[in-house]
Amino acid sequence: MRSSIIPMPIIVDAHADIAYNMLKYGRNYTRSAAETRQLEVGSATVIHNEDSLLGWPDYQRGQVAVIFSTLFACPARWSTTENKSQVYKTFDEAHKLCREQLMVYHRMTDSAPDKFRLIASSRDLDLILDHWHSPTPAGNGHPVGMVVLMEGAECICTLSELNEWYELGVRLIGPAWVGTRYCGGWNEPGPLTKDGRNLLAAMSDHDFVLDLSHMDEQAAVEALDIYRGPIVGTHGNCLSLMPNSNSNRHFSDRIIEGIVERDGVVGVVPYNGYLKVGWTVGKNERAEVPLRYVADHIDHICQIAGDALHAGIGSDFDGGFGLQSVPPEIDTVADLQNLVSLLQARGYNEMDVDNIFSGNWLARLKRDLPK
Ligand SMILES: [Zn+2]
Numbered sequence: 001m002r003s004s005i006i007p008m009p010i011i012v013d014a015h016a017d018i019a020y021n022m023l024k025y026g027r028n029y030t031r032s033a034a035e036t037r038q039l040e041v042g043s044a045t046v047i048h049n050e051d052s053l054l055g056w057p058d059y060q061r062g063q064v065a066v067i068f069s070t071l072f073a074c075p076a077r078w079s080t081t082e083n084k085s086q087v088y089k090t091f092d093e094a095h096k097l098c099r100e101q102l103m104v105y106h107r108m109t110d111s112a113p114d115k116f117r118l119i120a121s122s123r124d125l126d127l128i129l130d131h132w133h134s135p136t137p138a139g140n141g142h143p144v145g146m147v148v149l150m151e152g153a154e155c156i157c158t159l160s161e162l163n164e165w166y167e168l169g170v171r172l173i174g175p176a177w178v179g180t181r182y183c184g185g186w187n188e189p190g191p192l193t194k195d196g197r198n199l200l201a202a203m204s205d206h207d208f209v210l211d212l213s214h215m216d217e218q219a220a221v222e223a224l225d226i227y228r229g230p231i232v233g234t235h236g237n238c239l240s241l242m243p244n245s246n247s248n249r250h251f252s253d254r255i256i257e258g259i260v261e262r263d264g265v266v267g268v269v270p271y272n273g274y275l276k277v278g279w280t281v282g283k284n285e286r287a288e289v290p291l292r293y294v295a296d297h298i299d300h301i302c303q304i305a306g307d308a309l310h311a312g313i314g315s316d317f318d319g320g321f322g323l324q325s326v327p328p329e330i331d332t333v334a335d336l337q338n339l340v341s342l343l344q345a346r347g348y349n350e351m352d353v354d355n356i357f358s359g360n361w362l363a364r365l366k367r368d369l370p371k
Contacts, residue, residue, distance in 0.1 A: 050322030062334030235314030267314020
């Protein structure tokens with residue numbers, strides 16, 4: 001039997017806390033993950049955030065052309081480490097931190113446009129994709145495009161700021177991380193608040209994409225009902241494959257159906273704790289969560305949708321976990337390519353795989369970004 005070999009698809013990774021890691025841990029993502037690990041051996045960073053999975057050389061090897069790069073600050077009540085960088089007590093502090101992170105993206109893309117570039121329009125996206133589809137002299141590589149995603153909207157102090165955030169390049173907003181002044185979230189359930197409803201109304205005026213990740217079910221159901229703009233879930237797995245997980249961090253079938261109905265995409269997270277109920281780093285082995293579990297979640301979304309047009313990847317790598325907490329087939333982000341054969345084995349053809357790896361996110365970006 002002849003096995004068909006699919007050329008490596010381009011990847012869009014819909015979730016990475018790049019600026020947070022740079023400012024909190026001093027990580028430099030022009031380095032490879034291997035270099036970063038070597039520099040961090042024995043450090044507190046590894047204890048708190050594990051070994052890095054990301055770096056520009058790894059993005060090149062894995063053909064990761066676009067990453068949704070977050071603005072994320074942690075509310076003080078959920079900060080468990082001595083390192084208090086990127087932790088806020090007041091909305092003003094959250095605002096300052098996210099603003100600083102946004103400037104980090106502007107500086108890194110201005111200073112190294114051969115490695116990272118901001119994507120704020122569909123034209124920016126086209127330029128990045130053209131680059132990835134053209135041969136470059138050996139070793140030069142391609143610039144990784146960054147779409148800015150605000151995770152947890154407490155850095156928005158007043159709705160009149162939305163215009164400024166948009167002008168500075170923010171294109172997606174997730175109102176929740178844990179619960180926020182806007183809505184119930186991870187570990188802190190609850191509905192949309194009055195402020196949250198006002199935020200959604202103002203967001204749609206500015207054409208922001210709404211990210212339902214981290215929103216509590218109750219808030220997400222209402223948001224699906226009232227939000228007029230585009231809706232996605234950048235990073236979340238399927239609750240029905242995580243029965244009794246006792247976590248509101250996963251998407252129920254109802255929410256996945258809602259996202260599909262709105263022609264959105266759900267990005268699956270290759271984090272062992274979100275793939276096997278009860279899996280805990282230090283207690284469980286990586287081998288207990290093979291990469292095919294990630295394919296299971298992708299497949300579940302495709303089964304709900306009835307096609308392969310609504311599933312994607314939102315790795316969240318380095319977002320509070322690293323090498324120690326991912327399936328054993330993954331050493332760096334480049335190894336997401338190992339999912340190709342797993343999906344093929346389930347009957348996904350070359351176009352399906354291409355859509356899941358990048359085509360679905362790219363179609364939404366082309367639709368939702370300004371010209
Ligand atoms: Zn998150």
